[in-house]
Amino acid sequence: MRDVAVIGVGLTKFGELWDKSFRHLITEAGSKAIFDSGIGGLEIDAMYVGSMSSGRFIGQEHIGALVADASGFSHLNIPSTRVEGACASGGLAVREGYLSIASGLNDIVVVGGIEKMNDVGGNAATETLATALDQEWEAFFGATFPGVYAMIANRHMYEYGTTRENLAQVAIKNHANGALNPFAQYQREIKMEHVLNAATVAYPLGLFDCSPVTDGAAALVLCSLEKAKKFTEKPVKIIASGQASDSLALHERRDICTLDSTVIAAKKAYKQANITHKDIDLAEVHDCFTIAEICAIEDLGFVKKGEGGKAVEENITTLNGSLPVNTSGGLKSKGHPVGATGVAQIVDIVKQLRGEADKRQVKDAEIGLAHNVGGSGATCTVHILEAI
Amino acid sequence: MGSGGVARFWREIPQRYNLIGNICGSCNKTFFPPKEACPYCRRKSMGKMQDIKFSGKGEIITYTIIHSASENFQKQVPYIMAIIKLNEGPKITAQIVDCDIEKIKIGMKVDSTFRKIQEDGYTGAIYYGYKFRPCNVLVTNNEKEKCETK
Numbered sequence: 360m361r362d363v364a365v366i367g368v369g370l371t372k373f374g375e376l377w378d379k380s381f382r383h384l385i386t387e388a389g390s391k392a393i394f395d396s397g398i399g400g401l402e403i404d405a406m407y408v409g410s411m412s413s414g415r416f417i418g419q420e421h422i423g424a425l426v427a428d429a430s431g432f433s434h435l436n437i438p439s440t441r442v443e444g445a446c447a448s449g450g451l452a453v454r455e456g457y458l459s460i461a462s463g464l465n466d467i468v469v470v471g472g473i474e475k476m477n478d479v480g481g482n483a484a485t486e487t488l489a490t491a492l493d494q495e496w497e498a499f500f501g502a503t504f505p506g507v508y509a510m511i512a513n514r515h516m517y518e519y520g521t522t523r524e525n526l527a528q529v530a531i532k533n534h535a536n537g538a539l540n541p542f543a544q545y546q547r548e549i550k551m552e553h554v555l556n557a558a559t560v561a562y563p564l565g566l567f568d569c570s571p572v573t574d575g576a577a578a579l580v581l582c583s584l585e586k587a588k589k590f591t592e593k594p595v596k597i598i599a600s601g602q603a604s605d606s607l608a609l610h611e612r613r614d615i616c617t618l619d620s621t622v623i624a625a626k627k628a629y630k631q632a633n634i635t636h637k638d639i640d641l642a643e644v645h646d647c648f649t650i651a652e653i654c655a656i657e658d659l660g661f662v663k664k665g666e667g668g669k670a671v672e673e674n675i676t677t678l679n680g681s682l683p684v685n686t687s688g689g690l691k692s693k694g695h696p697v698g699a700t701g702v703a704q705i706v707d708i709v710k711q712l713r714g715e716a717d718k719r720q721v722k723d724a725e726i727g728l729a730h731n732v733g734g735s736g737a738t739c740t741v742h743i744l745e746a747i
Numbered sequence: 748m749g750s751g752g753v754a755r756f757w758r759e760i761p762q763r764y765n766l767i768g769n770i771c772g773s774c775n776k777t778f779f780p781p782k783e784a785c786p787y788c789r790r791k792s793m794g795k796m797q798d799i800k801f802s803g804k805g806e807i808i809t810y811t812i813i814h815s816a817s818e819n820f821q822k823q824v825p826y827i828m829a830i831i832k833l834n835e836g837p838k839i840t841a842q843i844v845d846c847d848i849e850k851i852k853i854g855m856k857v858d859s860t861f862r863k864i865q866e867d868g869y870t871g872a873i874y875y876g877y878k879f880r881p882c883n884v885l886v887t888n889n890e891k892e893k894c895e896t897k
Contacts, residue, residue, distance in 0.1 A: 486817045495759065496780060497840045500864060500876070501813065501820045502828050509811035510830055517809070517853050561828075562812035610830045610838040615809055 360461045364587040364594035365744065367396025367580035368706040373694035374544040376574040381417050381475040382429040388576035388699075389430050389471055396580035397590040403432070404465035406439035409452030409472040410698035413441075415487040417475050426471055445491035446647060448472065449577070449701025450731030450740030454600045456581045457742075466583050472702030473576040484572045488697070491734035493608035505569055505648060507609050507735045509561035512650035514615045516563065518665065521653065523563055525668030527554035529649040530567045530691055532677050537688025539718040544573055544694030568649040573694030577703035595709045598726075599743040601628030607737045616665075618736035621658035625730070628741040629660075636660040639743070640724040641711055642682065643704035645732040646689040652676075655730055656684060659741070678719060686711065686719045701731035705742060712746040753872050763876035766801040766859060768837060777801075779837035803859030803877070804894055805833040812848050819865040827851050831879055845880040856882040858894045 369391025371384050379387075385408070393400055406427055414420045427439035442452040449472030456470040476484055489498040492507055515521045531551060537543035549567060557565035587594035603623035606612055613619055629635055636659060644659065646652035653667035661682055662670045670676060676684035687693045687707040690700060708727035710716045729742045759780075761767040768779035772795030773788040779801060785792035810829035813820070820826070827843040829851075843851060844862060857879040866873040882894035 482818050485815070489817060495755075498817070499874075500828070500841050500878075501816065501823070501826060502840055503813055503816060505815070506811045506813050506828050510809040510828070513811060513853070514809035559812070559814045559825075561814065564811075608840065610840045615830065 361463055362584035363457050363460045363597045364582055364584045364747075365579050365597065365705065365709050366582045366587050366591045366594050367392040367394070367398070368709045369393070369395060369578040370542050370703060370706050371576045372542055373573050373575035373696060375477050377477065379574065381413065381419065381473065382425070384475060384574060384576040385426050385471050385473045385578075386429050388473070388578040389426070389469060392469065392578035392580050396582070398467060398580060400432070401435070402467045403437055403469055404467050405456075405459055406432070406437055406469045406471065407452040407455045408439065408441050409443070409448035409450070409470075409701060410441060411443060411445050411448045411474060412487050412490065412697075413475075415479070415483070415490070417478055444738040445733035446645070446695070446697045447701055447731045447733030447738040447740055448698040449703065450729070450742065451602070451701070451738070453579065453702060453705055453742060454602055454740055456579070457597055457600045460581055460583050466586055468581045469578060470581060470702060471576065471578045472699040474696035474698040475574050476572045476696060477574050481572070496608050497610075503561060505564055506561040508648040508650055509564045510609060511615060511654065511735070512563055512648070515650060515653065515668075518616060519668065521668035523555065524551065525653065525671055526563065526568055526649040527551055528671045529646060529652045530554050532671070533646060533652075533685050533689040533691040536678055536686050536719060537692025540688045540693060543688040543692050544571055545688070545692045564648055564650070570647045570690035570695035573696040575694055575696035575699045575703070577699045577706050579702060579705055579709075593713045594747060595712050596745045596747050597742060598745045599628035599632035599741070601625060601631065601741040603627070603739050605737050607734060609735045612736070616654065618654055618658050618732065618739065620736050620739035621655060621730065621732065621741070624739040624741040625659045628728075628743050632743045634726065634743070638726055639682065639728045640726050641686060641708070641721045642684050642728040642730065643687060643689070643707055644684055644730040645700070646685055646691050647695060647732070649691070651732065652684065652689065659728070659730060678721070683721050686716065686721060701729070701740060704729040704731060705744065708744050712744060752867070756872070756874055764861065766803055766877060767798055768801055769796045770799045771795060772797055777836040779833070779839055799835070801833050801835050801837070803833070805831040805839075805857060805879070807843070807851070807853055807855045807857060808832050808838065809853060810843065810851055812851070829879065831857055842878040843880065844878045845884045856895050858882055858885065
């Protein structure tokens with residue numbers, strides 16, 4: 360296996376982008392990443408694009424080729440592949456790009472992630488997100504995507520005494536970070552009363568416990584480490600890539616409150632990087648709902664099972680805490696264009712490790728982790744990156 | 748119901764109407780919906796998977812109250828969704844009915860009941876299947892007793 364580095368990153372503004380099309384978003388992110396990397400474009404060996412449901416959101420499949428075409432690469436006939444794993448589509452695309460370089464097949468790969476979610480109405484978006492669940496044995500009976508995470512939250516509160524306020528604190532922290540991120544969908548702070556008084560979506564989760572419907576795209580240029588120095592002064596090495604699966608339906612899991620896919624993907628990643636969770640300086644975790652961040656910090660091994668709520672209460676995960684989590688604002692405040700999320704997390708980690716995170720910069724950050732989840736935990740990717 | 752329509756529903760009638768799952772003849776683990784092979788015994792279970800009809804009795808292990816639903820369920824909000832552990836072992840996601848949303852709690856004993864689940868619009872097919880209700884709403888004492896004992 361060869362070493363792989365990120366040599367360029369690109370991100371669009373996240374939000375309700377009525378004036379931007381699918382093609383516009385992905386080419387904007389892609390060209391930013393290519394300009395950032397210092398490559399010309401002709402060197403690209405392959406492209407991978409993560410997108411959950413372009414077919415339902417914009418009525419267009421076959422977007423691997425579409426993205427290459429829109430980016431002006433159709434005449435170069437660069438192989439381009441779409442990767443799908445619900446909300447983990449982006450993380451999976453990163454992993455495919457990583458593997459294709461690590462294997463020795465490719466030298467330079469562009470990885471994109473995108474979702475254009477606002478061209479359909481709120482109902483259609485909700486129904487499309489529910490396809491990340493088990494359609495026949497969960498959604499058919501009336502379960503919604505927030506509803507499934509709400510059932511995790513309720514059990515977590517019952518078993519471990521996690522409080523409604525603990526959930527709210529995740530949203531408050533992530534909005535505080537998002538307020539400092541010019542790419543975030545919501546750049547403003549919120550207070551406890553906003554979260555607690557918001558309309559209930561699925562008890563115990565309210566509107567402010569849920570990540571929004573977002574348009575946005577993100578892109579990376581990956582390169583074999585040996586060639587990376589030719590293009591950039593600041594390559595960031597991918598020191599591990601872990602992936603795991605679990606049952607599609609929440610009810611089939613070993614434990615309702617544990618995402619075993621996260622536990623296993625993280626174990627694989629720590630082993631590959633030859634580090635422990637204690638070596639991680641900051642993490643971007645998949646907070647599609649507030650409870651998801653609490654489960655994530657437990658399942659990634661940062662705190663013991665059941666102590667995630669307490670960790671949030673003790674401000675361990677704030678920007679100035681001992682383990683800053685979601686300094687970008689997370690899915691909650693930065694926004695969650697599902698296919699783009701896993702790629703955007705890596706963009707943010709790379710910016711931190713290069714020391715380019717501006718007001719959100721974590722001091723002396725050397726090792727960062729990105730955690731991307733599909734559905735209620737049926738797919739998970741964990742990537743670990745290191746400044747070199 | 749999103750997609751799949753009538754044929755997809757028709758294939759699943761044994762499960763939706765009668766809670767038919769299966770049991771591994773090698774390790775006696777039970778599954779709902781039925782599995783082609785036992786994930787634990789694998790090769791040893793081939794040819795030994797047998798259909799079983801579950802009693803429909805079980806316990807709520809977690810729940811939520813849905814306030815924001817997809818289109819086919821909007822008329823029902825707020826409604827309770829729960830994960831129920833059936834007495835025979837498998838866990839199942841379903842609606843809880845005949846229960847005051849103030850009174851729902853984890854650990855509640857429930858029994859399955861046959862109800863309308865959703866319909867494909869005003870003129871489309873109507874889909875039926877299982878929902879669950881608390882044991883204490885059952886009418887006769889005999890029924891209640893049966894429901895609450897494992």
